[in-house]
Amino acid sequence: MKNNPQIMVTGGLGINGIWVTRKLVEQGIRPVLFDVRDDFSLAGDWLRDKVDFVFGDVTSMDSLTEAIATYKPSCIIHMAAAISGFHQDLRKTFAVNAMGTVNLLEAAAQGGVKRVVFTSSRAAYGSITGPSAHPTYVPIREEHPAWPANAYDVGKLASEVMGNNYAADTDLEFVALRFAAIYGPGKLKTHGEFGILSKMVEKSLAGEEIDIPRGGEQQDDVIYVEDVAEAVVLAALHVKPSHTLYNISRNQGTTLHDFADAVRASIPEARITIGPGLDYLGVGSSYFGVMDNTRAREDLGFTPKYDLKAGVAAYISRLKETRP
Amino acid sequence: MKNNPQIMVTGGLGINGIWVTRKLVEQGIRPVLFDVRDDFSLAGDWLRDKVDFVFGDVTSMDSLTEAIATYKPSCIIHMAAAISGFHQDLRKTFAVNAMGTVNLLEAAAQGGVKRVVFTSSRAAYGSITGPSAHPTYVPIREEHPAWPANAYDVGKLASEVMGNNYAADTDLEFVALRFAAIYGPGKLKTHGEFGILSKMVEKSLAGEEIDIPRGGEQQDDVIYVEDVAEAVVLAALHVKPSHTLYNISRNQGTTLHDFADAVRASIPEARITIGPGLDYLGVGSSYFGVMDNTRAREDLGFTPKYDLKAGVAAYISRLKETRP
Numbered sequence: 127m128k129n130n131p132q133i134m135v136t137g138g139l140g141i142n143g144i145w146v147t148r149k150l151v152e153q154g155i156r157p158v159l160f161d162v163r164d165d166f167s168l169a170g171d172w173l174r175d176k177v178d179f180v181f182g183d184v185t186s187m188d189s190l191t192e193a194i195a196t197y198k199p200s201c202i203i204h205m206a207a208a209i210s211g212f213h214q215d216l217r218k219t220f221a222v223n224a225m226g227t228v229n230l231l232e233a234a235a236q237g238g239v240k241r242v243v244f245t246s247s248r249a250a251y252g253s254i255t256g257p258s259a260h261p262t263y264v265p266i267r268e269e270h271p272a273w274p275a276n277a278y279d280v281g282k283l284a285s286e287v288m289g290n291n292y293a294a295d296t297d298l299e300f301v302a303l304r305f306a307a308i309y310g311p312g313k314l315k316t317h318g319e320f321g322i323l324s325k326m327v328e329k330s331l332a333g334e335e336i337d338i339p340r341g342g343e344q345q346d347d348v349i350y351v352e353d354v355a356e357a358v359v360l361a362a363l364h365v366k367p368s369h370t371l372y373n374i375s376r377n378q379g380t381t382l383h384d385f386a387d388a389v390r391a392s393i394p395e396a397r398i399t400i401g402p403g404l405d406y407l408g409v410g411s412s413y414f415g416v417m418d419n420t421r422a423r424e425d426l427g428f429t430p431k432y433d434l435k436a437g438v439a440a441y442i443s444r445l446k447e448t449r450p
Numbered sequence: 451m452k453n454n455p456q457i458m459v460t461g462g463l464g465i466n467g468i469w470v471t472r473k474l475v476e477q478g479i480r481p482v483l484f485d486v487r488d489d490f491s492l493a494g495d496w497l498r499d500k501v502d503f504v505f506g507d508v509t510s511m512d513s514l515t516e517a518i519a520t521y522k523p524s525c526i527i528h529m530a531a532a533i534s535g536f537h538q539d540l541r542k543t544f545a546v547n548a549m550g551t552v553n554l555l556e557a558a559a560q561g562g563v564k565r566v567v568f569t570s571s572r573a574a575y576g577s578i579t580g581p582s583a584h585p586t587y588v589p590i591r592e593e594h595p596a597w598p599a600n601a602y603d604v605g606k607l608a609s610e611v612m613g614n615n616y617a618a619d620t621d622l623e624f625v626a627l628r629f630a631a632i633y634g635p636g637k638l639k640t641h642g643e644f645g646i647l648s649k650m651v652e653k654s655l656a657g658e659e660i661d662i663p664r665g666g667e668q669q670d671d672v673i674y675v676e677d678v679a680e681a682v683v684l685a686a687l688h689v690k691p692s693h694t695l696y697n698i699s700r701n702q703g704t705t706l707h708d709f710a711d712a713v714r715a716s717i718p719e720a721r722i723t724i725g726p727g728l729d730y731l732g733v734g735s736s737y738f739g740v741m742d743n744t745r746a747r748e749d750l751g752f753t754p755k756y757d758l759k760a761g762v763a764a765y766i767s768r769l770k771e772t773r774p
Contacts, residue, residue, distance in 0.1 A: 220552045229541070273595070283608075284544075287604040
């Protein structure tokens with residue numbers, strides 16, 4: 127990427143996107159945000175003057191084509207997604223997360239965009255079986271088979287496959303990042319029960335007791351949202367990534383007990399109880415695992431900066447900053 | 451399914467769909483054909499009076515919803531698809547094959563349709579590795595990992611995953627059939643180089659010489675289109691299939707030499723030469739394999755009726771019938 131690239135971010139005001147947007151601004155870049163809502167509440171209104179904003183929806187080719195023609199981005203970071211539980215609006219999830227990505231890839235390829243960075247998820251692996259599942263948790267490499275089981279999973283996998291095809295057939299570069307379980311401000315509100323880590327932080331901060339009935343033995347790979355944002359910016363600004371797919375993770379198994387200890391390090395009075403067993407999200411224990419991040423370390427120069435304690439501490443200080 | 455069910459067929463005038471339509475008509479059913487074109491040329495105009503026809507496009511929710519409200523099908527056989535090479539219109543392929551299926555599933559679930567039968571493909575397995583690849587060709591079971599690599603592959607896989615999710619979340623039943631390589635009249639014209647088996651039949655019938663430069667050692671599982679149509683009708687009329695996914699194949703490895711012998715049995719003067727090596731389609735030899743059809747045999751009562759010689763003979767007699 128050239129110096130001072132023009133970067134467009136879809137979903138750049140969302141709970142993950144906002145940290146990417148901030149990081150770009152901190153690096154002196156003025157990103158173009160392409161979003162369905164101009165809700166700056168996750169960052170604060172100070173951010174409005176630091177970015178350009180386009181109302182747009184990835185389900186509309188026209189709005190993508192027009193935004194790309196207007197701002198001529200060299201790179202699009204595509205983070206817009208319908209957040210989906212296991213039993214939500216199936217068609218909407220697919221229309222936004224899969225078809226929306228394909229629309230964006232098509233508009234980008236036609237509009238002369240150099241690179242699309244797609245924020246995928248460990249969900250693309252779907253159900254994890256064999257040695258990478260409980261109790262052995264052998265770190266999952268990018269070559270691991272994918273068993274997408276729900277609309278969210280298959281939307282991520284389909285987006286990746288389509289990105290690879292656009293990269294093969296056009297001049298567009300494509301990089302997909304599969305994130306481990308992300309924790310950070312805002313997730314409790316938007317992700318409901320899937321925001322269980324956020325629940326532990328935010329309810330503890332509010333002085334509330336947390337009782338998680340089951341799942342204390344489940345390990346998962348969890349990562350603080352600012353580490354994720356760092357990886358996204360690295361992928362966007364990298365001269366030329368060697369691969370089209372990277373795990374972005376801490377490469378470590380973490381239990382809810384480990385996370386509760388990190389919360390207690392910041393909030394000693396936290397009252398958290400966790401029951402035994404697996405699958406604290408009620409999604410099937412095969413959806414948890416540890417992701418090998420060797421490729422991202424070696425190729426993108428990615429290093430997670432936040433261990434659990436530092437991540438929770440940063441989370442709390444960000445919360446205080448944005449909730450005056 | 452009740453007696454005399456109302457059945458809607460998307461893509462029911464296409465090269466595979468037409469045989470499903472004929473089979474339904476032969477069984478005394480008057481299917482509703484939902485299609486973007488009213489081109490009856492693959493069957494002949496005699497079929498027009500035996501079916502109802504609705505102009506419609508699966509990329510439009512409205513046209514699906516209206517057709518379902520009008521005809522109230524208990525079952526939809528979904529065969530409409532954009533035929534795709536490896537480097538064709540990526541967005542259109544995905545919009546029709548993946549999003550189109552999701553539109554149909556949503557409209558079916560909302561419209562009280564009992565069952566959707568989706569005609570998938572061995573393409574959903576994508577790239578085959580390990581013992582199921584050349585040279586061992588261990589028959590692929592439905593549980594085999596899927597490695598979708600192109601827009602067509604991932605459109606099939608995504609459609610299946612979404613169908614399973616609709617079946618889990620709504621009253622809709624879903625059955626996907628993964629077909630082996632299909633040969634039959636019309637495929638040469640519509641599938642171009644992918645219609646290599648059709649090329650051998652139709653060019654031999656026209657007295658032309660065929661020279662296939664490579665691929666004589668490649669094995670694949672090939673099936674005559676009327677066997678495929680039989681499987682589709684079985685899945686549509688079955689009381690309640692136990693699974694949502696079935697391989698529909700002959701469960702046998704076939705080389706181009708085997709197929710050429712079958713052509714010669716019908717057309718002794720055929721001049722076919724085949725070079726050595728693998729991958730006669732130029733798509734990568736990992737896209738070929740033998741598919742285990744045990745599940746379809748046991749559960750749907752499916753038995754392929756056409757061996758290679760009988761399939762080629764039937765193909766030729768159908769060709770003569772529709773080209774007066």
